[in-house]
Amino acid sequence: MSSELMGLSEEELLQRITALREEIKRLKEQRYHLIEEVRSLRQKRRGLIERVRQLRDELRSLREERRQLVEEVRRLRQERRELLAKINQAVVELEKQRRIAAELRPLARKSIAAIRRRIEELEWRQQTQILTPEEEKEIIDEIARLEELLEKTLQSRQVLQELASKRAELIALRLKLRSYGQEIRSRSAAISRIDEKIASIRGEIEKLSPEIDQLTKRIEDLSAEIDKLSQEIADRVTALREALTQLQELRMNREKARALQVLRERKKIVEEKLKRGEPLTIDELKLLYASSPEELEEEGNAGEEEAASASS
Secondary structure, three states, X not given: OOHHHOOOOHHHHHHHHHHHHHHHHHHHHHHHHHHHHHHHHHHHHHHHHHHHHHHHHHHHHHHHHHHHHHHHHHHHHHHHHHHHHXXXXXXXXXXXXXXXXXXXXXXXXXXXHHHHHHHHHHHHHHHHOOOOHHHHHHHHHHHHHHHHHHHHHHHHHHHXXXXXXXXXXXXXXXXXXXXXXXXXXXXXXXXXXXXXXXXXXXXXXXXXXXXXXHHHHHHHHHHXXXXXXXXXXXXXXXXXXXXXXXXXXXXXXHHHHHHHHHHHHHHHHHHHHHHOXXXXXXXXXXXXXXXXXXXXXXXXXXXXHHHHHHHO
């Protein structure tokens, strides 16, 4: 308990409590405004930091792209030689595939749906009709022949599809071969454009970094002020709590004094009754020997508990 509160009257304590509450309110409002300013500055700094992060990500991406372009330019001639070898190999394979396709082309013209339908018809006849052994053997042989024909037809279709695919691949390889000179020029131009972008991004980062540092310094200064205000508020809250405690003790002591005065007056009445020789009740005897209102109250509570226990 602060020594400056000792000896203050109830009115003085109330004035002290009111003043502390107003001061706490003022300090909290001041701190709130600072916190809002810090929040705004942090949001702004967060936006700038995010922008710098995006720029650095873009810078890394551009550098990686540039590295890849340079590597591609270095490898173009080797790739062209490899591509020529691929084209020669593709031509050989295409000729081989053409010969195979020429042999299988008549089969590819057959209707797969018709073959499957005929197989289903024969299987249905085998399952639903009563056949002689010779007829059943003929159906089984015909189904086997049709299934073999179906397999060869599917294979021939696959060969023709592969032939078309290899033709398309060869055309694509030849187109790519003709595009090498253009690719080298386009990549060189792209490298020049990337160099310009990298220089521009570096300049923007160099501009934003000092601004972020200034915001950080301002936030740190305001945060220190907020901490100082928080400590002042805590001190005022402690002082307010002490003042409220002192006020409560003052009022309790006043109530105790009043209760003690009432006890004395009641005891005086009982003592006069005793002097006159009048009989005393149990409550009056308790009152006569009670040293404090609290003791009398405790005895009364104990009597009530005994009565309640007896009745139960």
